[in-house]
Amino acid sequence: MAAEAGAELTMMENRFVPARFKDGYGPVGAWFLLFKAKAANAYGEDYMAKNKDMLNDYPPYGQAAVPASCLRNHLMLKEMKEGRGPIYMDTVTALAKLAETLSPKEVKHLEAEAWEDFLDMCIGQCGIWVGENIEPEKKMSELMPTEPYLLGSHSGCCGIWVSGPTDLGAPTDEGLPGVPDHLPKGWSWGYRSMTTVKGLFTAGDGVGASGHKFSSGSHAEGRMAAKGMVKYVLDNPDVKPEFDETPEEIAAAIWKPAKNFLEFKDYTTAIDVNPNYITPKMLQFRLQKIMDEYVAGCATYYNTNDKMLGVAEEKLEMLKEDAQKMRAKDLHELLRAWENYHRILTAEAHMKHIQFREESRYPGFYYRTDKNFVDEENWHVFVNSIYDKKSKKWTCFKRKHVDLVDKSKLFKAAAPH
Numbered sequence: 001m002a003a004e005a006g007a008e009l010t011m012m013e014n015r016f017v018p019a020r021f022k023d024g025y026g027p028v029g030a031w032f033l034l035f036k037a038k039a040a041n042a043y044g045e046d047y048m049a050k051n052k053d054m055l056n057d058y059p060p061y062g063q064a065a066v067p068a069s070c071l072r073n074h075l076m077l078k079e080m081k082e083g084r085g086p087i088y089m090d091t092v093t094a095l096a097k098l099a100e101t102l103s104p105k106e107v108k109h110l111e112a113e114a115w116e117d118f119l120d121m122c123i124g125q126c127g128i129w130v131g132e133n134i135e136p137e138k139k140m141s142e143l144m145p146t147e148p149y150l151l152g153s154h155s156g157c158c159g160i161w162v163s164g165p166t167d168l169g170a171p172t173d174e175g176l177p178g179v180p181d182h183l184p185k186g187w188s189w190g191y192r193s194m195t196t197v198k199g200l201f202t203a204g205d206g207v208g209a210s211g212h213k214f215s216s217g218s219h220a221e222g223r224m225a226a227k228g229m230v231k232y233v234l235d236n237p238d239v240k241p242e243f244d245e246t247p248e249e250i251a252a253a254i255w256k257p258a259k260n261f262l263e264f265k266d267y268t269t270a271i272d273v274n275p276n277y278i279t280p281k282m283l284q285f286r287l288q289k290i291m292d293e294y295v296a297g298c299a300t301y302y303n304t305n306d307k308m309l310g311v312a313e314e315k316l317e318m319l320k321e322d323a324q325k326m327r328a329k330d331l332h333e334l335l336r337a338w339e340n341y342h343r344i345l346t347a348e349a350h351m352k353h354i355q356f357r358e359e360s361r362y363p364g365f366y367y368r369t370d371k372n373f374v375d376e377e378n379w380h381v382f383v384n385s386i387y388d389k390k391s392k393k394w395t396c397f398k399r400k401h402v403d404l405v406d407k408s409k410l411f412k413a414a415a416p417h
């Protein structure tokens with residue numbers, strides 16, 4: 001929606017592919033951090049240790065105490081691709097080790113924590129454990145990287161380009177009193193969290209280029225955005241936002257899927273089979289299939305290239321054409337239809353940005369196999385874009401990246417290039 005309003009987007013090529021318990025999507029953090037469990041290939045080999053040298057190919061070139069999420073996937077994927085899967089979380093050894101120093105009561109308590117961890121945020125995983133007779137102290141559980149997610153948090157940083165806080169970057173080159181000189185200029189345009197469209201704000205997952213926030217950070221950012229909005233409204237009492245279209249035009253556009261249904265529903269006897277319309281569910285499958293098979297989805301182990309992106313581009317164009325024939329048999333489907341319109345645009349932005357960034361900056365999240373390297377010289381930048389809803393064209397461009405923290409202080413040795 002922000003893209004259609006002309007707001008500048010940022011890092012839409014970026015995505016998040018978490019390693020999770022297979023089929024149920026259960027979180028792994030508690031197992032790694034609290035229970036000190038190790039992940040291993042099907043033959044019991046710790047792939048993080050075994051494939052450690054692969055970390056030297058990418059910044060920070062083996063220097064990070066904890067390798068980035070995408071690089072952990074990168075090392076895991078090698079095992080999967082070379083046929084040493086499935087990957088397992090070794091819950092058995094972890095719990096046995098804990099039992100050496102803890103009392104049986106304490107171990108039981110920890111086991112309860114493991115179940116609670118799933119019940120707290122991913123109840124389905126408990127269903128898998130129950131359904132597959134998995135007792136974590138007796139049977140290991142499979143892990144695998146998930147399908148890609150587009151988000152502006154939790155190590156994903158795609159989203160909208162917004163104004164930073166006023167103490168981060170002055171609007172002009174002269175700087176602001178009290179603002180340290182090394183901070184980038186022009187990263188604040190007065191109202192925290194305002195997009196490049198005047199009066200349009202976002203927060204949390206809507207904000208790109210700031211991937212190190214989570215649920216709580218999104219909530220905090222929502223409060224900051226709300227304060228920015230109030231300030232904007234108080235400063236601009238005369239602003240009266242207006243739509244480009246008339247109310248009648250907007251209503252006609254919103255109801256189109258319902259109209260498609262009412263017009264053609266009696267043409268066939270099977271409500272879902274009709275040459276004149278497509279159900280939102282089927283259209284969503286088609287979108288997922290295009291993205292999965294051509295834009296670095298699970299189907300290709302997250303690989304894509306310029307040619308595959310070209311095919312995706314063509315197929316997305318046709319999908320957009322056919323989307324005009326989506327039907328809505330009730331309000332629920334109307335909601336789904338509209339989710340699809342916006343998803344297609346988001347998917348298209350993702351594809352265009354991957355096309356534009358001629359390197360593979362996030363190995364393990366996706367690879368452009370025709371540019372399978374990190375190019376620090378040309379691509380240590382933000383990739384931003386603007387969508388023109390009239391011409392339906394995307395324009396991608398680079399924005400300079402500025403380190404807020406002196407990198408040389410983070411890593412002990414200089415990186416080999």
Ligand SMILES: Cc1cc2nc3c(=O)[nH]c(=O)nc-3n(C[C@H](O)[C@H](O)[C@H](O)COP(=O)(O)OP(=O)(O)OC[C@H]3O[C@@H](n4cnc5c(N)ncnc54)[C@H](O)[C@@H]3O)c2cc1C
Binds near residue numbers: 027204216218
């Ligand atoms: C796979 C994954 C794993 C994650 N794991 C964790 C984790 O373990 N811990 C953690 O802290 N965070 C985690 N996060 C991050 C966390 O989920 C997000 O940071 C947080 O949900 C962002 O909050 P938000 O309010 O910005 O967006 P959302 O929670 O997405 O809220 C946006 C809401 O707007 C609604 N909406 C959209 N369009 C419209 C419309 N047109 N009209 C009305 N409503 C609309 C949506 O339905 C949605 O409810 C994870 C995220 C993902 C994707």
